Amino acid sequence: MNYSVVKGTRDFLPNQMIKRNYIFNSIKSIFELHGFCPIETPSIENLSTLMGKYGEEGDRLIYKILNSGDFLKGVDLSNPSDINYKSIANKIAEKGLRYDLTVPFARFVVNNRNELNFPFKRYQIQPVWRADRPQKGRYREFYQCDVDIIGSNSLLNEIELCEIIDEVFAKLNLNITIKLNNRKILSSISEIIGKPEMLTDITVAIDKIEKIGYEKVICELLERGLDQEDINKIDPILKLSGNNKDKISQLKTILSENETGLKGIEELETVFNSIDKLNLSSNIEFDITLARGLNYYTGCIFEVKANDFSIGSITGGGRYDNLTGVFGLDNMSGVGISFGADRIYDCLEALDLFPKEINNTTKLLFINFGERESQKCIEYARILRKNNISSETYPDKAKLQKQMKYANDKNIPFVALIGEREIEENKIMVKNMISGEQTLMDINQLIEIFNL
Amino acid sequence: MNYSVVKGTRDFLPNQMIKRNYIFNSIKSIFELHGFCPIETPSIENLSTLMGKYGEEGDRLIYKILNSGDFLKGVDLSNPSDINYKSIANKIAEKGLRYDLTVPFARFVVNNRNELNFPFKRYQIQPVWRADRPQKGRYREFYQCDVDIIGSNSLLNEIELCEIIDEVFAKLNLNITIKLNNRKILSSISEIIGKPEMLTDITVAIDKIEKIGYEKVICELLERGLDQEDINKIDPILKLSGNNKDKISQLKTILSENETGLKGIEELETVFNSIDKLNLSSNIEFDITLARGLNYYTGCIFEVKANDFSIGSITGGGRYDNLTGVFGLDNMSGVGISFGADRIYDCLEALDLFPKEINNTTKLLFINFGERESQKCIEYARILRKNNISSETYPDKAKLQKQMKYANDKNIPFVALIGEREIEENKIMVKNMISGEQTLMDINQLIEIFNL
Numbered sequence: 080m081n082y083s084v085v086k087g088t089r090d091f092l093p094n095q096m097i098k099r100n101y102i103f104n105s106i107k108s109i110f111e112l113h114g115f116c117p118i119e120t121p122s123i124e125n126l127s128t129l130m131g132k133y134g135e136e137g138d139r140l141i142y143k144i145l146n147s148g149d150f151l152k153g154v155d156l157s158n159p160s161d162i163n164y165k166s167i168a169n170k171i172a173e174k175g176l177r178y179d180l181t182v183p184f185a186r187f188v189v190n191n192r193n194e195l196n197f198p199f200k201r202y203q204i205q206p207v208w209r210a211d212r213p214q215k216g217r218y219r220e221f222y223q224c225d226v227d228i229i230g231s232n233s234l235l236n237e238i239e240l241c242e243i244i245d246e247v248f249a250k251l252n253l254n255i256t257i258k259l260n261n262r263k264i265l266s267s268i269s270e271i272i273g274k275p276e277m278l279t280d281i282t283v284a285i286d287k288i289e290k291i292g293y294e295k296v297i298c299e300l301l302e303r304g305l306d307q308e309d310i311n312k313i314d315p316i317l318k319l320s321g322n323n324k325d326k327i328s329q330l331k332t333i334l335s336e337n338e339t340g341l342k343g344i345e346e347l348e349t350v351f352n353s354i355d356k357l358n359l360s361s362n363i364e365f366d367i368t369l370a371r372g373l374n375y376y377t378g379c380i381f382e383v384k385a386n387d388f389s390i391g392s393i394t395g396g397g398r399y400d401n402l403t404g405v406f407g408l409d410n411m412s413g414v415g416i417s418f419g420a421d422r423i424y425d426c427l428e429a430l431d432l433f434p435k436e437i438n439n440t441t442k443l444l445f446i447n448f449g450e451r452e453s454q455k456c457i458e459y460a461r462i463l464r465k466n467n468i469s470s471e472t473y474p475d476k477a478k479l480q481k482q483m484k485y486a487n488d489k490n491i492p493f494v495a496l497i498g499e500r501e502i503e504e505n506k507i508m509v510k511n512m513i514s515g516e517q518t519l520m521d522i523n524q525l526i527e528i529f530n531l
Numbered sequence: 532m533n534y535s536v537v538k539g540t541r542d543f544l545p546n547q548m549i550k551r552n553y554i555f556n557s558i559k560s561i562f563e564l565h566g567f568c569p570i571e572t573p574s575i576e577n578l579s580t581l582m583g584k585y586g587e588e589g590d591r592l593i594y595k596i597l598n599s600g601d602f603l604k605g606v607d608l609s610n611p612s613d614i615n616y617k618s619i620a621n622k623i624a625e626k627g628l629r630y631d632l633t634v635p636f637a638r639f640v641v642n643n644r645n646e647l648n649f650p651f652k653r654y655q656i657q658p659v660w661r662a663d664r665p666q667k668g669r670y671r672e673f674y675q676c677d678v679d680i681i682g683s684n685s686l687l688n689e690i691e692l693c694e695i696i697d698e699v700f701a702k703l704n705l706n707i708t709i710k711l712n713n714r715k716i717l718s719s720i721s722e723i724i725g726k727p728e729m730l731t732d733i734t735v736a737i738d739k740i741e742k743i744g745y746e747k748v749i750c751e752l753l754e755r756g757l758d759q760e761d762i763n764k765i766d767p768i769l770k771l772s773g774n775n776k777d778k779i780s781q782l783k784t785i786l787s788e789n790e791t792g793l794k795g796i797e798e799l800e801t802v803f804n805s806i807d808k809l810n811l812s813s814n815i816e817f818d819i820t821l822a823r824g825l826n827y828y829t830g831c832i833f834e835v836k837a838n839d840f841s842i843g844s845i846t847g848g849g850r851y852d853n854l855t856g857v858f859g860l861d862n863m864s865g866v867g868i869s870f871g872a873d874r875i876y877d878c879l880e881a882l883d884l885f886p887k888e889i890n891n892t893t894k895l896l897f898i899n900f901g902e903r904e905s906q907k908c909i910e911y912a913r914i915l916r917k918n919n920i921s922s923e924t925y926p927d928k929a930k931l932q933k934q935m936k937y938a939n940d941k942n943i944p945f946v947a948l949i950g951e952r953e954i955e956e957n958k959i960m961v962k963n964m965i966s967g968e969q970t971l972m973d974i975n976q977l978i979e980i981f982n983l
Contacts, residue, residue, distance in 0.1 A: 113923055118543055120543075163603065189534065198925075219575070475684070
């Protein structure tokens with residue numbers, strides 16, 4: 080029998096949980112400082128809500144849940160040759176697992192619109208599931224930490240998201256670069272060569288420039304159906320150089336005839352100008368090759384990379400003008416980003432950036448010398464806890480060595496030994512596990528140690 | 532198209548999340564004060580891990596996940612009349628959703644035993660899923676908050692769990708009664724009538740005594756196959772009276788010949804005697820009719836009821852001597868309880884016990900009067916956040932009334948108005964939203980308001 084975890088999923092041990100919670104709590108605290116409110120949506124959604132929102136590949140990767148009871152009821156099996164898994168999947172499975180937090184959020188906004196305060200600022204930290212092939216750094220169950228503002232077109236929201244990114248990673252001590260682009264500019268590239276239908280092909284190709292280089296991107300563009308004349312027009316865009324201001328000014332000339340492109344540039348410029356005055360600690364970079372996969376983005380798009388560790392994007396997002404439209408609510412523009420907790424974890428681990436003091440373990444262990452002594456211990460432990468000092472009594476009368484090893488393995492800084500003499504004298508023998516020093520004291524003196 | 536949530540699942544709005552987090556954080560803080568460490572297990576497990584652990588009913592209620600890709604590969608469809616949903620279910624679905632936290636925890640302990648520090652004290656707060664018929668107070672997705680000690684036989688663990696129950700509900704200000712029983716005593720009842728195989732029938736019947744009354748329980752016992760002689764033997768057990776000590780003493784006489792029963796009584800007595808000295812604030816009651824459904828319990832069993840609100844059990848658990856055995860690890864006794872966050876929520880809501888101060892919303896909203904003013908606002912907001920004061924700038928230049936309504940609806944206590952004059956003078960007009968008072972001040976004075 081196979082009793083291991085499902086491939087691509089993970090057990091989290093206490094020391095991993097403590098580090099993960101450090102990341103979640105850091106992110107959450109910044110979200111709340113900016114006035115974002117928590118929400119949660121169900122893990123299980125109707126497939127009608129999920130399907131068709133993530134492209135064909137996404138549909139395939141959604142985990143589908145078998146209907147309860149006789150799921151074959153109503154399925155015609157009389158002609159076996161007519162049956163294939165694609166044709167019966169949507170009959171035997173009508174529910175699926177959440178694939179991301181953005182689409183359920185759009186559904187949430189539509190369903191609860193009468194109870195929400197717009198512009199609605201929400202954050203959501205929950206797992207998502209993808210029936211993907213597991214590989215290093217890619218899991219079938221992983222957490223997303225999303226923050227979105229919906230119901231406002233203002234670019235102040237884009238600016239606030241940059242501030243949030245900056246503050247989160249400053250708090251985590253991770254040096255990062257925020258990459259910005261704008262979907263309108265990408266659209267304009269396909270427009271100026273007169274091939275708007277090629278937008279996706281073009282963005283998919285130029286997105287790879289960092290990985291495969293300029294020459295290969297040009298080859299791919301030609302393969303995908305662009306001609307040499309198109310390449311000549313796109314070439315200067317791929318060769319933008321200098322700082323953000325330089326790049327924007329070069330692009331303004333190149334796209335001077337294209338309204339969509341100029342609108343995109345104007346949006347980016349507003350964001351850059353405002354952020355310049357805020358003295359963020361992160362680099363912010365205009366990157367024309369940044370595309371972001373999902374089709375629902377319509378304005379600014381964001382991506383974050385760690386400067387000192389190579390792991391791909393650790394945060395990403397963008398502006399979507401009509402995500403709630405598919406659920407029947409138009410004119411509800413939103414913008415949001417998603418922090419990838421697992422990759423951030425890997426960065427912090429690799430760069431040794433987890434603070435030592437987050438291991439908030441038991442402060443004191445009472446050694447168990449037998450029934451009478453341990454009764455005294457649990458009474459003392461109760462007093463310590465009332466003073467907010469975490470403490471436990473070893474449950475068994477085991478060998479002292481075994482109990483001390485338990486304290487050591489759990490990094491417990493103090494151990495209390497209570498024998499007959501201590502009971503009689505109302506004292507506690509306290510051992511500092513780092514210095515090895517032993518001191519006899521009463522319970523009030525013990526409490527004081529922790530209040531220093 | 533159906534875009535509502537799946538029946539039996541729920542969206543959680545910010546004001547609900549804040550209350551839920553208050554419950555989770557309260558429970559978590561008590562767990563940590565007792566030295567329990569957090570773990571998490573995957574939502575998705577192999578069905579081989581889950582099936583057969585929860586009885587037939589449980590197996591039916593486990594959500595099964597359709598295999599990825601061509602799930603019909605290897606399924607013989609040539610003889611349609613041979614096919615039924617039961618026979619193909621385990622071929623097309625090999626994974627399922629977590630049904631509770633205890634069985635995955637047992638699997639976790641077995642798989643990770645070399646990295647754990649025994650006796651291992653863990654807590655786990657995660658959702659579970661059951662394909663149940665939704666009804667009031669019963670959901671298809673709900674959170675469990677579990678705390679277990681595994682790898683120790685000591686009754687100090689049972690005592691600690693009673694303390695945890697007491698401290699959690701004291702923190703939540705909810706008056707409760709802890710009901711205790713012992714599976715060994717229940718076993719002995721079936722033994723003294725010479726029908727050990729009837730243990731489940733007997734416990735299922737007497738568990739209903741509070742709901743349906745003594746007479747009907749007797750009828751049910753007779754229907755289930757007991758005879759009048761058996762009833763005569765069981766009758767005094769069902770009629771135990773007085774306080775815990777009285778009941779135990781009566782039971783000692785009744786079960787004087789039965790070793791299992793006496794062992795169970797001894798265990799209960801030890802727990803009661805120790806707890807008597809701890810001055811808990813909760814009632815603790817020996818309840819011989821308490822059975823707990825799951826078959827894996829072998830010693831003490833616990834259940835908690837709210838004194839002032841009728842909603843069934845809000846916490847429950849017990850001792851299991853061999854839960855890890857099915858996963859290949861014997862001699863690993865454990866004991867644990869599970870807090871039902873949803874029912875606790877309903878209790879606190881019904882009794883109006885949620886503290887008012889948990890709504891930790893934005894402290895100050897900057898009103899947006901236009902581009903130049905809002906740039907100043909976001910610079911100020913940044914300073915406030917650096918001083919740990921949550922603040923936001925209304926993203927759009929909307930009508931003042933609309934912006935004030937936003938602040939009101941979000942319960943934001945202060946609003947800042949910055950017009951041209953304020954910019955020139957480096958001042959901020961701060962309005963107290965409760966008193967209505969307006970005061971002109973500089974940023975340092977504003978920070979001081981919140982530090983008072």
